[in-house]
Amino acid sequence: MTQPAEEKTLVMIPARMASTRLPNKPLADIAGLPMIIQVAKRAQEAKVGRVVVAVDEQVVFDVVQAAGFDVVMTSQHHQSGSDRIFEALQKADPDGKAEVIINVQGDLPTVEAEVVRASLRPLDNPSTDIATLTVEITDEHEKTNPNVVKIVGSPLSDTRLKTLYFTRATAPYGNGPLYHHIGLYTYRRAALEKFVSLGPSPLELREKLEQLRALEAGMRIDAEIVHSIPLGVDTPADLEKARAILLSRQS
Known part of the structure; x- marks a missing residue:
């Protein structure tokens, strides 16, 4: 008997307490609940x-467990979220039943369900190792902003790109x-295992973009084009925006 798609998929959320711009970020209150x-x-x-x-702190572990979600403790010394979810995967699914792992960052409290689902679509192509998301830039300032990472990609359809490069340049x-x-x-799963086994690559270090490690190793990343950018909470100002968004949804 084949597994239903949901049984083959794990959504893994890495959360770390050591944020310099927003201390104790996973536990920040948003609309009455911790962000995580x-x-x-x-x-x-x-x-x-x-x-x-x-997670990497007992206090966050306890909060997540009390809310009824599955949670695993991981090392505080991981260099990336990918390393953290790989350790968590081995603990949460030691029998290897999960074939697909979605990495949702722990600072996206307003991410829409459809955006998460969209990240699965590029894996319809068996040649795709890793799927990600992208949105067309409409703000002229963002086109030259090095903090806005751009995808250089070859169109596969109206809604998908085969990524050739990621860059902070225009x-x-x-x-x-x-x-x-x-x-x-x-x-x-095999792609995540390969990715974390690779050392940092030259272009990754130059651009400070971890995903370039996969491209330099010959892995294929396809990007689904969506229409909204999830708000990443990195600063107190972002936190206030997230609070306003979720309070407006609740009302």
């Missing part, structure tokens, strides 16, 4: 698979749309 619980609820609303939170040159990369990844 709001993220877990958004992931649960997507209804794509089991949700597991990967690229590609010439007339045509530019695409803002959204850092939500969906991995085939």
